[in-house]
Amino acid sequence: MEKQFNEFSIKLEESGNLREKIRAVSMEMESAIRIMQSGLLMVHQSRPMPEVLEKAKFQIDVLKKLYGVLADILKDFPGQYYRYHGDWKSSTQTVVSLVAFLHWLETGDLLMHSEAEEKLGLGSYSEFGLDIEDYLIGICLMSNDLPRYVVNQVTAGDYDCPRKVLKFLTDLHAAFRMLNLRNDLLRKKFDGMKYDLRRVEEVFYDVKIRGLMTIGDSTEDPGREAKV
Numbered sequence: 001m002e003k004q005f006n007e008f009s010i011k012l013e014e015s016g017n018l019r020e021k022i023r024a025v026s027m028e029m030e031s032a033i034r035i036m037q038s039g040l041l042m043v044h045q046s047r048p049m050p051e052v053l054e055k056a057k058f059q060i061d062v063l064k065k066l067y068g069v070l071a072d073i074l075k076d077f078p079g080q081y082y083r084y085h086g087d088w089k090s091s092t093q094t095v096v097s098l099v100a101f102l103h104w105l106e107t108g109d110l111l112m113h114s115e116a117e118e119k120l121g122l123g124s125y126s127e128f129g130l131d132i133e134d135y136l137i138g139i140c141l142m143s144n145d146l147p148r149y150v151v152n153q154v155t156a157g158d159y160d161c162p163r164k165v166l167k168f169l170t171d172l173h174a175a176f177r178m179l180n181l182r183n184d185l186l187r188k189k190f191d192g193m194k195y196d197l198r199r200v201e202e203v204f205y206d207v208k209i210r211g212l213m214t215i216g217d218s219t220e221d222p223g224r225e226a227k228v
Helices: 002-045 049-074 081-087 089-107 113-120 132-143 145-155 161-176 185-209
Strands: none
Touching: 002 049, 002 081, 002 089, 002 145, 049 089, 049 113, 081 089, 089 113, 089 132, 113 132, 132 145, 132 161, 132 185, 145 161, 145 185, 161 185
8 A cells, every 4th residue: 555655656747747847838838828928919900910910920030939848848758748738728728819910911711720739739649639629619719809909999990801801701610510510619619709790790890881981892892691
């Protein structure tokens, strides 16, 4: 009995030390996330886009290095990824949402899973990658930024923005509907996307009714698929 509990004591101490190392890195990640969040908030205040994007990109490099540190910590503990994954799971979901929003601002397209892994340096490790659910939740969180962005862009005089965002969100919503989502956190986050889509759609029709769009844009209804 004594031998067994001595072994337990050693294993628990090793696990505790490992978790402390992981949490230390997670705290650094949270700091980088806060800086990135505050930087991207400037997008909603009509700050020069290149300036905002450049500052946010710098934090992506910081986060990439921190994920590398996590991978190095866990490489000596094979098969333990999901045992400790919860310590940085929420941070990763937020990181994906920020990187996806940044990517959308630059390209107007969805950040794919493989692209997110590449940007964060997570495709180089056999047991340390970007969990699919974390990616999907991050994409759902990203959609939360779009209604506010649309409203501020219209206020600044960009009346074509609602059409572009509505088209993107409609396509994204349709893609998520292909998944068989259970009644869990991912399902709840997806339900939130529906409200984001509705808010953008309201802005789109308000701009359309007021005749602020060009003739070509006003005849197109990018949100029609969302009603099916």
